[in-house]
Amino acid sequence: MNSSELNNVQVDIIVDGEKCDYTKMKLFQTMSGHHTFMVMVNYRPGKPTVWTETPEKIYDQLGKNIGIRMKHRQSGESNDFRGIITDIEIVGQDGDQGVVVLKGGSPTLLMDKDPSMAVFSDSTLASIISKTIDGYGLNFELENKPKFETTIPYVARYHETGYSFLSRLAASCGDWFYYNGKKLIVGNPQNDETRRVAYDVEIKSISISAGINNLNTEIYDYNAVENDYFEDAPDQPIEGVNSYMDVAKSKSESIYKSTCKLPMNRGIIDEND
The missing domain is CATH 3.55.50.10 (Baseplate protein-like domains)
Incomplete structure (x- = not known):
């Protein structure tokens, strides 16, 4: 597989159980927040113009479910997204055709x-x-x-x-x-499978960075009911450190000698917590 085949993907969009004819789609996904999408519905020549539809009918799609399936034609592998439409925009564009833009994201929104x-x-x-x-x-x-x-x-x-x-x-x-x-x-991801990917084959770009930080951190908490004081420090050595990370770790330890002592961001329940 070469880099020209990375975009050889068939994308099908289903809105409220019906296939959506679209001209443009963007999907943004992250592990640390909401997923969002934008779908531009096809109202180009050969299709009914957006102005022949009533706003009530178009806006009736608010709150409807949307499904996006991206299937790689080369490998047959597919990825699915299930979301909800939260915003609809009617735009005057392409002469008298117009455009309807569906926006939304994951149900977490x-x-x-x-x-x-x-x-x-x-x-x-x-x-x-x-x-x-x-x-x-x-x-x-x-x-x-x-x-x-x-x-x-x-x-x-x-x-x-x-x-x-x-x-x-x-x-x-x-x-x-x-x-x-x-x-x-x-909870923690259940999939422990390791997959090999190659630069300029499965991925188009990659960035590897390193920095220094104070790793000497201690946390504490006080249980007023039991009049008990807890404190803890991270385990040394840190598990999972590879040779690249070890360079940044050793540099950080040589620069930062003092200990940062901070309150626990959640109450410690017992000594095993």
Whole structure:
């Protein structure tokens, strides 16, 4: 396979169960936030003009489900995305044809528009996530299997959207919280498969960087109820460091001698936490 075949991909778009004829599509995906898309519907010559459609009919697509399938013609491998339409724009363009632009993203977007307050006591991370998401009544797949299973005595949602609250809570408990294009996953990725990719074959560009930082960090917490003080430091050596990372690590250690002592961003529950 050469680089000219990287774009040899068939893209099918389904809106509310019907195939969408489009002229342009953009899909942005990230592990640390919402996925977003833009679809430009085909209203070019040979098609009905956008002006023959009523705005009510066009805007009726708001909140509808959208599916995007990208299938590589060379290998047959396909990647699917499931999302929701949150915005629709009607644009005067191409003479009297016009353009309809569908915008939206992952269903997680709907969990990020409601800053609110809530309190949970004596709950696990999994139960807090389930209760918060169930309150939205959203229809999307959830894989709720966090590694952190300890009961949390108390946690508050304070002027946060549901998405921001759960994202923060999962991070503080050391668990992943991300949308994989088809479902929301809480917990570490289950796929441990290693795949080899080659520059200018499977990928068009790559960037490798290194920097220095203070790795001498200690965290502490105080349990006022039990009058107990906890402190901890990261394990040495750091697991998973390869030869490239070891250069930056050794340079950092030679420059930063002092220790950064910071409060835990979440209350430590016990000594094994």
